Amino acid sequence: xxxxxxxxxxxxxxxxxxxxxxxxxxxxxxxxxxxxxxxxxxxxxxxxxxxxxxxxxxxxxxxxxxxxxxxxxxxxxxxxxxxxxxxxxxxxxxxxxxxxxxxxxxxxxxxxxxxxxxxxxxxxxxxxxxxxxxxxxxxxxxxxxxxxxxxxxxxxxxxxxxxxxxxxxxxxxxxxxxxxxxxxxxxxxxxxxxxxxxxxxxxxxxxxxxxxxxxxxxxxxxxxxxxxxxxxxxxxxxxxxxxxxxxxxxxxxxxxxxxxxxxxxxxxxxxxxxxxxxxxxxxxxxxxxxxxxxxxxxxxxxxx
Numbered sequence: 001x002x003x004x005x006x007x008x009x010x011x012x013x014x015x016x017x018x019x020x021x022x023x024x025x026x027x028x029x030x031x032x033x034x035x036x037x038x039x040x041x042x043x044x045x046x047x048x049x050x051x052x053x054x055x056x057x058x059x060x061x062x063x064x065x066x067x068x069x070x071x072x073x074x075x076x077x078x079x080x081x082x083x084x085x086x087x088x089x090x091x092x093x094x095x096x097x098x099x100x101x102x103x104x105x106x107x108x109x110x111x112x113x114x115x116x117x118x119x120x121x122x123x124x125x126x127x128x129x130x131x132x133x134x135x136x137x138x139x140x141x142x143x144x145x146x147x148x149x150x151x152x153x154x155x156x157x158x159x160x161x162x163x164x165x166x167x168x169x170x171x172x173x174x175x176x177x178x179x180x181x182x183x184x185x186x187x188x189x190x191x192x193x194x195x196x197x198x199x200x201x202x203x204x205x206x207x208x209x210x211x212x213x214x215x216x217x218x219x220x221x222x223x224x225x226x227x228x229x230x231x232x233x234x235x236x237x238x239x240x241x242x243x244x245x246x247x248x249x250x251x252x253x254x255x256x257x258x259x260x261x262x263x264x265x266x267x268x269x270x271x272x273x274x275x276x277x278x279x280x281x282x283x284x285x286x287x288x289x290x291x292x293x294x295x296x297x298x299x300x301x302x303x304x
Contacts, residue, residue, distance in 0.1 A: 018132055019132070040068075052291070123158065131165065146170070164185065168200065169196060176213075
């Protein structure tokens with residue numbers, strides 16, 4: 001594993017090793033206090049962040065290393081320096097680069113031209129750190145992920161894409177429920193995930209009816225309806241996705257021991273109601289915590 005740009009790029013064994021190491025790091029953090037001593041992580045943020053910034057910053061420090069953030073206006077990118085040159089320069093100074101960007105092409109350029117590991121902290125296409133954290137959280141609750149029915153309801157965005165790649169590698173059954181049209185997940189991502197799924201017995205299913213999709217699911221997952229950069233569409237999106245709100249009635253259609261998941265931040269009253277977000281079987285804050293544990297594992301494996 002040279003970079004972490006996409007869960008698809010990981011082998012089954014590499015993904016399993018991240019999950020295994022995440023469990024060990026979470027249970028025995030003191031064992032890893034010097035794992036990245038003397039190592040430095042550069043964190044590029046083209047988009048604002050709470051969980052990604054704090055979890056990487058605290059995570060690298062708990063591993064004995066250091067990290068620093070670079071906003072869009074703090075880099076020469078804002079004055080025309082290329083991504084390629086930025087990757088080459090940072091590689092001379094640091095031991096790893098994490099980037100949260102608008103365009104997935106920027107992640108690919110960074111990984112292609114950097115000589116140190118690059119971690120995709122989020123792009124418009126994929127959110128692999130979130131997907132890995134999500135399956136780790138499911139594993140904590142249910143154990144074996146093979147055959148686990150996971151339903152994602154709402155906009156088929158970057159989180160849905162990473163859930164698809166993760167399901168395919170781990171043998172889970174993912175159902176994605178959207179109104180169709182522009183809300184469907186990326187066709188190439190779904191086709192690639194289905195190809196990966198042939199090796200594990202996973203299934204990736206697209207369903208319009210959210211009630212049908214959620215029926216019997218062990219995991220019910222949603223995300224915001226309007227992602228960064230789509231603010232002008234927010235009114236139309238609220239109208240189009242109204243029937244896909246995860247409320248008490250919809251959550252009740254899932255399995256009796258189903259958990260609710262959301263990568264946060266949540267727009268309460270839109271994609272999810274307080275009743276579900278604060279439900280006894282909501283694990284949204286476990287997810288948020290687990291971002292740090294899984295990212296520590298990723299950094300140890302890439303930068304150690």
